Amino acid sequence: MDIKVNVRETGSDSYVVELGGEIDVYTSPKVKDAITELIDQGHYNLVISLEKVRYIDSTGLGVLIGGLKRVREHGGSVNLVCTNPQIRKIFDITGLVRIFGIFDDEQAAQKALV
Amino acid sequence: MSGATGVAAENGILGTVQLRIPSKPEWVAVARLTIAAIANRLPFSVEDIEDLKLAMAEACTYVIAANSNDAIDMTFETGKDFLRIRVKDRGAVRPEKALVRPTGVSTEGLGIFLIQALMDEVEHTTEGQSGGELVMTKCVGS
Numbered sequence: 056m057d058i059k060v061n062v063r064e065t066g067s068d069s070y071v072v073e074l075g076g077e078i079d080v081y082t083s084p085k086v087k088d089a090i091t092e093l094i095d096q097g098h099y100n101l102v103i104s105l106e107k108v109r110y111i112d113s114t115g116l117g118v119l120i121g122g123l124k125r126v127r128e129h130g131g132s133v134n135l136v137c138t139n140p141q142i143r144k145i146f147d148i149t150g151l152v153r154i155f156g157i158f159d160d161e162q163a164a165q166k167a168l169v
Numbered sequence: 170m171s172g173a174t175g176v177a178a179e180n181g182i183l184g185t186v187q188l189r190i191p192s193k194p195e196w197v198a199v200a201r202l203t204i205a206a207i208a209n210r211l212p213f214s215v216e217d218i219e220d221l222k223l224a225m226a227e228a229c230t231y232v233i234a235a236n237s238n239d240a241i242d243m244t245f246e247t248g249k250d251f252l253r254i255r256v257k258d259r260g261a262v263r264p265e266k267a268l269v270r271p272t273g274v275s276t277e278g279l280g281i282f283l284i285q286a287l288m289d290e291v292e293h294t295t296e297g298q299s300g301g302e303l304v305m306t307k308c309v310g311s
Contacts, residue, residue: 081194
């Protein structure tokens with residue numbers, strides 16, 4: 056079981072958090088730490104890419120929701136990149152498709168931040 | 170600890186597998202892998218197996234979050250066209266919270282809601298003060 060977290064700055068005052076692997080009750084703290092660190096540094100416009108995520112559970116969703124809540128307090132936003140049908144299905148079932156902006160590619164997700 | 174027993178067809182159950190894992194986050198993946206291996210023996214679709222893995226993990230996560238057990242005991246019952254999972258919760262699961270879809274940016278009840286959505290039947294049996302058992306069933310082709 057593994058999780059990969061890669062954070063990079065884009066040229067448009069936003070950050071991309073690329074996640075890969077499995078996000079569950081064991082690995083989600085690492086994702087939470089990465090997102091929290093960015094927000095603590097004052098970065099409130101985030102794109103989180105789930106393109107390389109094979110699995111996510113409710114604890115992973117909870118981390119994403121927690122991040123969204125915090126950036127919204129500062130007028131920011133979190134957009135997701137996700138094309139994996141199984142992952143999209145979880146966002147559909149939980150109704151989170153109405154809470155997050157979910158896009159097919161990173162460019163569209165970034166464009167929608169501004 | 171795990172064990173497998175061949176069980177005579179009783180109530181349509183063809184085989185039973187038992188698994189006990191420590192009630193710690195790093196062990197939940199073992200439950201996921203186990204249920205995937207068992208489900209592979211039945212004609213479930215890939216999507217169904219993913220649903221089973223998620224429901225299994227959510228049940229384990231719920232028990233861990235409640236911090237009520239040292240170990241999580243699971244029983245997997247396989248039939249010709251169904252897989253039933255029994256998870257001893259010792260009071261962790263409160264079914265009155267199970268049926269409500271989370272609203273807005275709330276995360277409360279998300280895991281149990283997912284179980285309800287992904288499995289065909291979900292029951293909770295109570296065994297007095299000592300807790301109960303979460304029983305989840307998925308049927309092939311449902």
